[in-house]
Amino acid sequence: MSPDRYCEEKAAASGSSFTASFRFLEPERRQAITALYAFCREVDDAVDECADPNIAAAKLAWWRGEVAALYAGHPTHPVTQSLSTALPRFNLPAEHLQEIIDGMEMDLHQTRYADFKALHLYCYRVASVVGLLAAEIFGYTNRRTQKYAHDLGLALQLTNIIRDVGEDARRGRIYLPQDELARFGVSEANILASRYSDQFKALMEFQAERAREYYQRALAELSAADRKAQRAGLIMAAIYRTVLDEVAKDGFQVLDRRLSLPPARKLWIAVRTWLAA
Secondary structure (H helix, E strand, C coil): CCHHHHHHHHHHHHCCCCHHHHCCCCHHHHHHHHHHHHHHHHHHHHHHCCCCHHHHHHHHHHHHHHHHHHHHCCCCCHHHHHHHHHCCCCCCCHHHHHHHHHHHHHHHHCCCCCCHHHHHHHHHHHHHHHHHHHHHHHCCCCCHHHHHHHHHHHHHHHHHHHHCHHHHHCCCCCCCCHHHHHHHCCCHHHHHCCCCCHHHHHHHHHHHHHHHHHHHHHHHHCCHHHCCCCHHHHHHHHHHHHHHHHHHHCCCCCCCCCCCCCHHHHHHHHHHHHHHC
């Protein structure tokens, strides 16, 4: 199996909404973003699919070395071998890939966040940095587009956190800021036990409004000159905003279920967004 094919299968197996936007890209950009996404999946799986934190830490350390090997010109893993094809074409700093690993490593040592400032750092590492790399692959002319990519990454990650509250709780993680739990009168015990309440719904409405603000901010920061180049990112935004709207429409029933859009609906949103950009 070729490195590129490995990445394609890794991306497809995830079932993520992100991959709905990849098919519209020209081949070089599609290959690069697929390799980047496969990298993110690999380092995320190193943590989420490993019950022993010491083994997970060792896997992340290996990936740190593999990133160094990639930029030294001798990658050994199919994902980094595929990324090596993209390096001459796109500006993909090694520091950004290492920051993504930093974010995944936070999940090994931190399961609670005192406030949004603390959560913001996590979101920056696991999502905004990915957005900045993706923007480089998609292409832009206005440097303000980097700010768009940063804020869109935050919006997408905040949507993930809202959608996955119950799933994360079953892993022992609560990403909702502790001070906001206290403000709305929601206990950790109720989240861990999947107990709904009016207070929980109010808390989640507050989280959703913050995510919407980041979507609005990001879209306002994207210059008209870069909209066509950044269409893949706009597709991601449209799909995730729809997920957020559906979760809200469902009354934030996220403790005992995980909402996902049917593939046909994601494709329809992708086509509609691509044509409108």
